[in-house]
Amino acid sequence: MAKKTYDLLFKLLLIGDSGVGKTCVLFRFSDDAFNTTFISTIGIDFKIKTVELQGKKIKLQIWDTAGQERFHTITTSYYRGAMGIMLVYDITNAKSFENISKWLRNIDEHANEDVERMLLGNKCDMEDKRVVPKAKGEQIAREHGIRFFETSAKANINIEKAFLTLAEDILRKTPVKEPNSENVDISSGSGVTGWKSKCCS
Amino acid sequence: TNLCHVVFSEREKWTFVGSLKEVCRSAMEFGEESSPALAFEKDVFELTVEDVYDISYVIGRDLLKIRCKGEEVSDLQFKIVRVLEMFESLVTKYNLSIEELKMERDNLKGELDRILAERSSGQDTQTPGPNQMVVDLTDPNRPRFTMQELKEVLQERNQLKAQLMVAQEELQLFKSGILPQAEPPLVEVDLETPESTEHNSAKISEMKEERTAIGKLFSFKRK
Numbered sequence: 001m002a003k004k005t006y007d008l009l010f011k012l013l014l015i016g017d018s019g020v021g022k023t024c025v026l027f028r029f030s031d032d033a034f035n036t037t038f039i040s041t042i043g044i045d046f047k048i049k050t051v052e053l054q055g056k057k058i059k060l061q062i063w064d065t066a067g068q069e070r071f072h073t074i075t076t077s078y079y080r081g082a083m084g085i086m087l088v089y090d091i092t093n094a095k096s097f098e099n100i101s102k103w104l105r106n107i108d109e110h111a112n113e114d115v116e117r118m119l120l121g122n123k124c125d126m127e128d129k130r131v132v133p134k135a136k137g138e139q140i141a142r143e144h145g146i147r148f149f150e151t152s153a154k155a156n157i158n159i160e161k162a163f164l165t166l167a168e169d170i171l172r173k174t175p176v177k178e179p180n181s182e183n184v185d186i187s188s189g190s191g192v193t194g195w196k197s198k199c200c201s
Numbered sequence: 202t203n204l205c206h207v208v209f210s211e212r213e214k215w216t217f218v219g220s221l222k223e224v225c226r227s228a229m230e231f232g233e234e235s236s237p238a239l240a241f242e243k244d245v246f247e248l249t250v251e252d253v254y255d256i257s258y259v260i261g262r263d264l265l266k267i268r269c270k271g272e273e274v275s276d277l278q279f280k281i282v283r284v285l286e287m288f289e290s291l292v293t294k295y296n297l298s299i300e301e302l303k304m305e306r307d308n309l310k311g312e313l314d315r316i317l318a319e320r321s322s323g324q325d326t327q328t329p330g331p332n333q334m335v336v337d338l339t340d341p342n343r344p345r346f347t348m349q350e351l352k353e354v355l356q357e358r359n360q361l362k363a364q365l366m367v368a369q370e371e372l373q374l375f376k377s378g379i380l381p382q383a384e385p386p387l388v389e390v391d392l393e394t395p396e397s398t399e400h401n402s403a404k405i406s407e408m409k410e411e412r413t414a415i416g417k418l419f420s421f422k423r424k
Contacts, residue, residue, distance in 0.1 A: 005370055005374070042351075042355070043351055043352070043355040044355055044359070045355075045359070046359055046362070046363075048366055073348060073352075074348065074351065074352050074355065077352075
């Protein structure tokens with residue numbers, strides 16, 4: 001009965017080591033804000049942002065995962081429903097870059113085969129503390145055939161561009177269908193069902 | 202005579218079983234009362250089997266002095282020999298047991314020292330491994346839910362968050378006048394209030410009726 005407020009619902013997922021700035025990247029995109037205090041994400045959280053691409057209103061439900069290993073079992077259960085996954089590392093943290101292959105393996109194991117992937121090297125405003133050259137990020141992205149951006153949630157560099165590009169890539173391979181097609185209803189015990197039942201009567 | 206012969210052979214036995222050293226010393230002292238007799242004065246629990254042989258030697262020598270004095274005496278001699286044999290066995294056994302117990306004690310001491318040294322040097326084995334942690338049971342902020350419980354709570358939190366967003370969105374639509382007024386609203390909402398507080402409380406009271414995971418976990422706090 002209510003007029004629907006979007007045409008498509010894309011479900012995205014942020015993964016990467018603890019402390020690389022996944023939550024900050026998301027917070028910058030959804031609320032255009034930045035907070036320097038580090039609060040470790042507990043398990044899994046999400047934010048909503050509606051964008052307009054090619055004349056379509058696309059609702060992005062972006063799942064923010066805890067990078068800590070102890071939440072692994074909780075976070076991996078959210079891979080399955082994701083249509084796009086952003087793998088974030090910290091350009092000032094070599095370990096977070098080394099772990100990219102581990103995260104890519106997680107994607108292979110737990111996510112859908114056709115999931116759209118993207119690599120982000122965050123904190124690119126901290127040039128003086130950089131330990132991972134941009135070329136290395138570009139190289140590993142090329143090797144795996146995925147897009148790559150260096151971002152800064154703090155300085156608001158490439159954040160919106162990254163999310164919009166990922167959404168565009170998903171949109172490009174989304175068949176032209178009505179919004180209530182089943183590839184939208186991908187929640188596995190998540191909160192997406194609420195909108196669908198109310199918005200598509 | 203027959204009897205005397207037996208007694209004699211017993212005497213021989215006492216002589217030969219006596220330690221060679223004691224025999225030699227006795228001979229050198231020309232049979233005078235000397236060291237073999239000292240065995241009688243020793244502490245019972247310090248007696249060795251050599252002491253027993255010394256005692257046998259002394260008793261045998263004394264018995265020789267009264268040999269062939271009658272049948273009662275030779276009977277007594279056999280009994281004395283038997284008692285001395287029993288004495289020999291007891292002392293031997295006793296000393297062996299002491300020796301065994303001492304060895305056992307030393308072994309256990311060594312083992313204890315080894316374990317104590319291992320514990321003091323290898324403190325690392327006491328600290329938790331990479332996937333373990335020490336929980337202070339008196340800490341009010343200690344972790345106390347299982348991963349499954351946390352998963353359920355997070356799922357429910359996210360569900361409620363999604364529902365809240367839907368509600369806020371609908372409220373926004375009502376406010377902006379996109380939705381025709383004629384249609385019955387989903388929830389009774391005062392359109393004049395800037396915030397959807399009433400809407401929220403209605404939702405929350407609905408939630409309370411269900412046995413939610415959060416409710417289950419935190420119900421004790423309401424009492």
